[in-house]
Amino acid sequence: MSAAGSVKIFVPCDAAALGVGADETALAITAEANRRGITVELIRNGSRGLLWLEPLVEVDVAGTRMAYGPVQSSEVAGLFDAGFTTGKPHALSHGATQELPYFKRQERLTFARVGLTDPRSLADYLAHDGYRGLQAALAMKPADIVACVTASGLRGRGGAAFPTGIKWKTVLGAESQQKYIVCNADEGDSGTFSDRMLMEGDPFVLVEGMSIAGLATGATQGYIYLRWEYPQAKVALESAIAAAVAADYLGANIRGSGKSFQLEVRMGAGAYICGEETSLLESLEGKRGQVRFKPPLPALQGLFGKPTVINNVISFASVPIILDRGAEFYQHFGMGRSRGTLPMQLAGNVKHGGLVEIAFGMTLRELLYDYGGGSYSGRPIRAVQVGGPLGAYLPESQFDTPLDYEAFAAIKAMLGHGGIVAFDDRVDMAAQARYAMEFCAIESCGKCTPCRIGSTRGVEVIDRLIAGENAPKQEAILRDLCETLTYGSLCALGGLTPFPVISALNHFPEDFVKPVRAARAAG
Amino acid sequence: MSDAAPRRVIPIKVEPLSTLSTAARSTVLDICARLESLPGALLPVLHAVQESLRYVPKDAVPLIAHELNLSIAEVHGVVTFYHYFLQERPGRHVMHICRAEACQALGSVALEAHAKARLGVDYHGTTRDGAITLEPVYCLGNCALGPSLMIDQRLHGRVTPERFDALLAHSREAT
Missing domain, CATH: 3.40.30.10 (Glutaredoxin)
Incomplete structure (x- = not known):
């Protein structure tokens, strides 16, 4: 609650906002307020997810948050002149944040608090329904917690979409003195940033979700494996963990229940493969991030050989609301076997990039145009890559595919972690296919031959193909090589790299033809 | 962990011609002493070394291996696997x-x-x-x-x- 006469102003501390000057804007607001003798309570919230408006400054006017953005530090004095502290209009004002169509049409379950609260404040978290899921779980038997998660229909949000409850049940049933909960926060897919936004904007919900997983399976130690590229998330998580420990939400005796759960953040060091769960476990053990053979499943022999729940950030963060509101509430959202909501991330060449949490079932076209507003460059969108660097490139003719795990699988594509990267008509799809192979070569862990060597050969074959050296033969070799990668690789890196390559070749064959390329280059 | 295998001791001779300065050497030793009890300590140790020295000097590798009871090959393998760890001193x-x-x-x-x-x-x-x-x-x-x-x-x-x-x-x- 703001003190009498003081104005509550929100400036995000989300990395994307910082990257376009949010810190400078916050400093300018404080300085300008001091100069004018206005008392301001400045809160550094997470991002609302309307990233094209960052830095998005919000002013609390009689309980309604009024949005102004993008606000650069140079525009702060003008905002004060216009009277933005009382919600007066300005060229940058957008009215009430909650009434913005981009925001209003979303179904924010997992991201309910992100951007709304102060991510460093446990009190704020508690005031916004925080820790209600854990309170419910503390009164339940482990098997009932697992049954609740299973009944919700929650599937792993990291990309593989495996039912979360089934995984937990396996760990619960495993006999061991020590079990672990591991959070995969190695969000390496290009076009995805929902994990980062959540960890920076509402770190407590991840801590709560992992604690519930601990109660459900009998695990007492948790690790968050975080990529080094997310330094702000590290700060946010470590401060949330310290606050949770101080208030007995973590530790040897959670809220006096006698149950124990400890949590630690561990940093990755720049290896895409460590997003693969067994590589991640190897890395946590202090080794090279090389993929393990499965079986044994990590649920039975995971970290240090012990039964381990390993889930994505969004999967864990979806759990508290399921325990709080019940499985049926969550189940109610979505379509087919894809239940609940998925935080989609609109990225790349799109006008209104950001986070859109919606129930499964909306089409790609609605997302790209109704939310995304078309391309950033103003040119036609020619191709869209969904699901990260291992996701297929989709042409315009496939934009009506509904966002649903099964619907995407049916067109040989995948939703993955919900990242959507748009490209305009200047994209060279042969270059994108080549990059997919190059990326696989750079990031391969080296354990299996199709991925380690096939990726390098793939780059060479694509080079020969676009150079027009006996093109039909090169294309046949490329397709054959992709088949070897698909069926012969140990994990998804080698196994799915053919997705972007073959989809580019199938949907955009003209980009691989030398005379067409030459004509295009000539203008 | 209680049921861990008995500690293997791998005898390693720390490079006699190490170019590591005395200060850098004691930094690495301090970090190892502080973090060695963590399960899977190698990545946290390498992060701390890079944070202090700005890179992981070649001559720090045998030292870290010795302190953590790992082989030089294991430590070298990890340093070179991850893109983030720098093996040469970077610019400012x-x-x-x-x-x-x-x-x-x-x-x-x-x-x-x-x-x-x-x-x-x-x-x-x-x-x-x-x-x-x-x-x-x-x-x-x-x-x-x-x-x-x-x-x-x-x-x-x-x-x-x-x-x-x-x-x-x-x-x-x-x-």
Whole structure:
């Protein structure tokens, strides 16, 4: 609650906002307020997810948050002149944040608090329904917690979409003195940033979700494996963990229940493969991030050989609301076997990039145009890559595919972690296919031959193909090589790299033809 | 862990001709002593070494191996596996440019070319004045506001060539 006469102003501390000057804007607001003798309570919230408006400054006017953005530090004095502290209009004002169509049409379950609260404040978290899921779980038997998660229909949000409850049940049933909960926060897919936004904007919900997983399976130690590229998330998580420990939400005796759960953040060091769960476990053990053979499943022999729940950030963060509101509430959202909501991330060449949490079932076209507003460059969108660097490139003719795990699988594509990267008509799809192979070569862990060597050969074959050296033969070799990668690789890196390559070749064959390329280059 | 295998002792001779300074050596030893009891301590140790010394010197590898009771090959294998660990002393600032698809869709290929031309180095190189080391990175999680780069862990979005030049000038002035 703001003190009498003081104005509550929100400036995000989300990395994307910082990257376009949010810190400078916050400093300018404080300085300008001091100069004018206005008392301001400045809160550094997470991002609302309307990233094209960052830095998005919000002013609390009689309980309604009024949005102004993008606000650069140079525009702060003008905002004060216009009277933005009382919600007066300005060229940058957008009215009430909650009434913005981009925001209003979303179904924010997992991201309910992100951007709304102060991510460093446990009190704020508690005031916004925080820790209600854990309170419910503390009164339940482990098997009932697992049954609740299973009944919700929650599937792993990291990309593989495996039912979360089934995984937990396996760990619960495993006999061991020590079990672990591991959070995969190695969000390496290009076009995805929902994990980062959540960890920076509402770190407590991840801590709560992992604690519930601990109660459900009998695990007492948790690790968050975080990529080094997310330094702000590290700060946010470590401060949330310290606050949770101080208030007995973590530790040897959670809220006096006698149950124990400890949590630690561990940093990755720049290896895409460590997003693969067994590589991640190897890395946590202090080794090279090389993929393990499965079986044994990590649920039975995971970290240090012990039964381990390993889930994505969004999967864990979806759990508290399921325990709080019940499985049926969550189940109610979505379509087919894809239940609940998925935080989609609109990225790349799109006008209104950001986070859109919606129930499964909306089409790609609605997302790209109704939310995304078309391309950033103003040119036609020619191709869209969904699901990260291992996701297929989709042409315009496939934009009506509904966002649903099964619907995407049916067109040989995948939703993955919900990242959507748009490209305009200047994209060279042969270059994108080549990059997919190059990326696989750079990031391969080296354990299996199709991925380690096939990726390098793939780059060479694509080079020969676009150079027009006996093109039909090169294309046949490329397709054959992709088949070897698909069926012969140990994990998804080698196994799915053919997705972007073959989809580019199938949907955009003209980009691989030398005379067409030459004509295009000539203008 | 209670049921862990008995501790193997791998005898390692720490390089007699080590070029590690006394100060750097004691930094590495302090870090190892502080973190060695962590399960899977090697990555936290390497992060701490890089944070203190700005890179993981070659001559620190046998020392770390000895302190953590690992083989030199194991430590070397880990240092070289992860892109983030630097084996050479970097310039005063480290710049990571995102090469991933979402940034490509917003012109990062042109930004890379501009950066390399302005700095006069390729990836993994350091400018002649010792100011900047250029490294590639595969996604900074800023995919709606690309092209992106990071200078010393500070993210910058919507980096046009003009903005790049301004950031570069600012970094060169800063110590």
